[in-house]
Amino acid sequence: MKRNCTYCNEKLEGRVGKKYCSSYCRSAFYYQQNKEKEYSLFKKIDQQLKTNRKILKNYNRAGLVTIRKGKLIKEGFDPKYFTHYWKNSKGQVYLFCYEYGFLELKDNAKSKYLLVIWQSYMDTS
Known part of the structure; x- marks a missing residue:
């Protein structure tokens, strides 16, 4: 044989x-x-980061916008996945998925996100 x-x-x-x-x-x-393998850990993380970026880009065409957190979550956004962060002078921490960022805000006990786009002044290196 x-x-x-x-x-x-x-x-x-x-x-x-x-x-x-x-x-x-x-x-x-x-x-x-x-x-x-279709769902390896790195592929899952990469796919979620790409999804987050796509959603943030779609809702932030003006460069600065506020949106309900639930609306983004419904679209598949997961705030636990981000590429980097930036802390402003007030101590607020913006989380970013590549060049699109978000800051969680509370407005009358409702969660919202302030969406921003990375700016050159945010680069502290």
């Missing part, structure tokens, strides 16, 4: 249950398999 490596298709020698010709092929096979 002829057996071949699962990854590179080379002829296998040795024990009967062997699937790979080398540790490289075994590692490469599992790397490829995990890379192709």
